[in-house]
Amino acid sequence: MTTEQLTSHIREKQSFLCVGLDTDLDKIPRHLLQEEDPIFAFNKAIIDATRDYCVAYKPNTAFYEAYGARGWQSLERTIGYLNATCPEHFTIADAKRGDIGNTSTRYAKAFYEEMDFDALTVAPYMGRDSVEPFLAFEDKFVILLALTSNPGAFDFQTGTFGGEALYEKVLSASLEYAGSERLMFVVGATKAEYLAAIRKRVPDHFLLIPGVGAQGGSLEDVCKYGMNGQVGLLVNSSRGIIYAGNGPDFAERAAEQAASIREQMAKILAGD
């Protein structure tokens, strides 16, 4: 997928919502536990119910790895189902990988080739040679952690390094790795006050913004400071959507929640 295709999907749907598939067996409706693959059964129902309101899905791999080989199989089934039934949706493996080059290449192979995700979240802290192997995979995206949503973001990311905050250094240095057609950045919705300055540094790049919903970030603030002329945002909500209900009607409750966020996004895009 290209950024042009993603942008035209956003325009068509009037939505830049990414649904996070952080599927936890302790939180899904009890009746699904009788299914052969409860995680996949849950994801399939959520995808079927929410696909009209969103343009992207982001399974966080921790929630699958936590169940060993069984969880990995649920992840493979989930990306297989997404690619087969909604290929126009952008798919992000949220695995926050990054290692020496030789190892990064194997991570890239796992998520881009074996599972055919469009994008992978990558931690930049091992430097250029840890990120570039991901960029060697054509038509795939790297989403670099810049300024994260958690309180610990202030431990290192906002500390200064050579006259810039570390997250600013990540933004400026990585512009030499690739352009906006291959590289995106994570900025937490809880850090909306930093977005205007971030936009000045990376005016054209897509930003993946997690942290609305359960973490309390404001969609209005994110849009006000983070949007560019092409929209340039993917706003993720995981728990706030997928666990909106936990009875037999859980998928309808998730759909209502996703529809309500899409409606707010459509209003913002219309300038209301």
Ligand SMILES: O=C(O)c1cc(=O)[nH]c(=O)n1[C@@H]1O[C@H](COP(=O)(O)O)[C@@H](O)[C@H]1O
């Ligand atoms: O890379 C991410 O997606 C991410 C970065 C970040 O700074 N903060 C953050 O919450 N995330 C992920 O985004 C999702 C947020 O989930 P909710 O808080 O349930 O909406 C989780 O999968 C997090 O791991």
